[in-house]
Amino acid sequence: MSRIEEAIDISRRPDEVFSYLTDPKHIAEWEESAEAVRTLSEGPLGVGSRFQVQRRIGRLKVPMTMEVTEFDPPRSWHFHGVDGPVRSDLQGTIEPLDDGERSRMTLSLDLEPHGIGKVLVPLVVKPLVRKEIPRDxxxxxELLEAGTA
Known part of the structure; x- marks a missing residue:
């Protein structure tokens, strides 16, 4: 499958953007399809940590377990899905702008179909995700710049 890539400039420092973005407890606050998140690993987030995101895909509720495979604050991270019919492979980068006063955040997502996901991903999931990422x-x-995050 081809990756979906979107970028946005945010008027917050890279460390602030990274900290909020990579904290699993915030995922459901800014991702439209995320309904709940449960941490599966002890301690601070880092390579090898796992968390589960309960997603709504159309009328389906799909749990997705994610594993952190790269974690380089405040520059980049990589979360890889390890189970389920649709496994997300999410890479993110944050570039400093204006001497570090602003940030450019880029998300790159691929969806790996397994089982019934081979039908769902091209017909349902990928079109929904292409629309959702820019909204997310x-x-x-909005959350970060308003200071509510």
């Missing part, structure tokens, strides 16, 4: 990024920008 806009919501994230």
């Amino acid at each position: 990024e806009a919501h994230l920008k």
Whole structure:
């Protein structure tokens, strides 16, 4: 499958954007399809940590377990889905702008179908995700710039 990539500029420092974005407890605050998140690992988030996101895909509720495979604050992270019919592979980067006073955040997502996901991903999931990511990024920008995050 081809990756979906979107970028947005945010008027917050890279460390602030990274900290909020990579904290699983905030995912449901800014991602439209995320309904709940449960941490599966002890301690601070880092390579090897796991968390589960309960997602709504159309009328389906799908739990997705994610594992952190890269974690380089405040520059980049990589979360990889390890179970379920649709496994997300999410890479993110944050570039400093204006001497570090602003940030450019880029999300790159691929969806790996397994089982019934081979039918769902191209017909249902990928079209929904292509529309959702720009809305999610806009919501994230709004939350961070308003100081509510």
